[in-house]
Amino acid sequence: VSVALVGAGPGDPGLITARGLELLRRCDVLVYDRLVSPELVAEAPEDALIVPRERLEQDELNNLLVEVGRDGLDVVRLKGGDPFVYGRGGEEAVALAEAGVPYEVVPGVSALAAVPASASIPLTHRGVADEVRVLTGHSAGVQSSATVVVFMGREHLPDVCARLLEEGIDGSTPAAVVSRGTLPDQEVVVADLGTLAEAARSVPGPALVIVGEVVRLREALLTTARLALVQA
């Protein structure tokens, strides 16, 4: 893998993942976000090229990642929190995939649950809350599309799909079931919400269901993500 989109976690440098830290410690190029902790930037090898992201526009950044990735250098793109939760990691992944550059996404601890935890607030608690809505303040007032994520045992899939259809989500909305996610024997079934329960009938649990237009990005992102896995 040449380019790794790595989540740095919510702030505390101890909350980077073991895998992310390992890649960081042996990278040739590090491109880091403004909110990434200086302790983590200092973990890069002394002779690594270190680039603060704030000097670059998103287009310039995408081009830089493609360029150094093509050269076969080990690149770490270190992003605050998780790359795929308001991290615009998807945009960088699309640019890399379109350019045919192998890449890997290393998820990070998102502020989403970690910051409430550090204020002694659990996001979910039995008998208190079992649903979470995540928004960004930048879009306040703007009606936008939402991704729905469901944690579930496999046997709940028909009920979950029925509930979402009842709530008014269109049956043609793209949807996916992921079983054994992040493990070598991970299974993914993609369908639309109306046919998902039938299509994923034989997938083992526990599983995560994802419903929303973001599922369409998978095809574009998969090209070189898969390459990366094969080369790993």
Next chain:
Amino acid sequence: VSVALVGAGPGDPGLITARGLELLRRCDVLVYDRLVSPELVAEAPEDALIVPRERLEQDELNNLLVEVGRDGLDVVRLKGGDPFVYGRGGEEAVALAEAGVPYEVVPGVSALAAVPASASIPLTHRGVADEVRVLTGHSAGVQSSATVVVFMGREHLPDVCARLLEEGIDGSTPAAVVSRGTLPDQEVVVADLGTLAEAARSVPGPALVIVGEVVRLREALLTTARLALVQA
């Protein structure tokens, strides 16, 4: 700190945090969930007491954590994903806090974003989705309370609060703003939704807003979580 509630991440053993791995490697007692990877369980010291959680009821587990915590042993309670996202970590934290046992929460990478990422699906993507709803399949069909989390710059707070009130969330709902979360200079302001914007006027950004009944848990959880910080 004697008891650490540690998130093991979504499955791939490389996705535990650096801090979690450090605590795991020097614990006296490890209590682990069924879905935690065997590679992580193997990271505990050879002479550690290792307890699979599945043999215990939740009450028995809480009592065990309190007991070994009181003895001053270093205990790692290793949970799949993140302790506070459908992890029932809050229940264990409440038991520890009520018993006066110092504890620490080490957030983990939740399946929430990591599993979609490993299927090449970003949760949010500019122009595609900027909101996420998180549910559990176990409650399908049951109307329940939701926690709202908002990622935002400080300057958006009045707009965010106004939007949530307009959407019908009651002004008396407990709410919190957390600035610089997980860092030593973290600031937390707790108020109700109706007065939050005014109460948090001087808090620096970026910040995370949490709205919902879970905010009430903070008082109970804070007692020995704070102790833990002081002793650290």
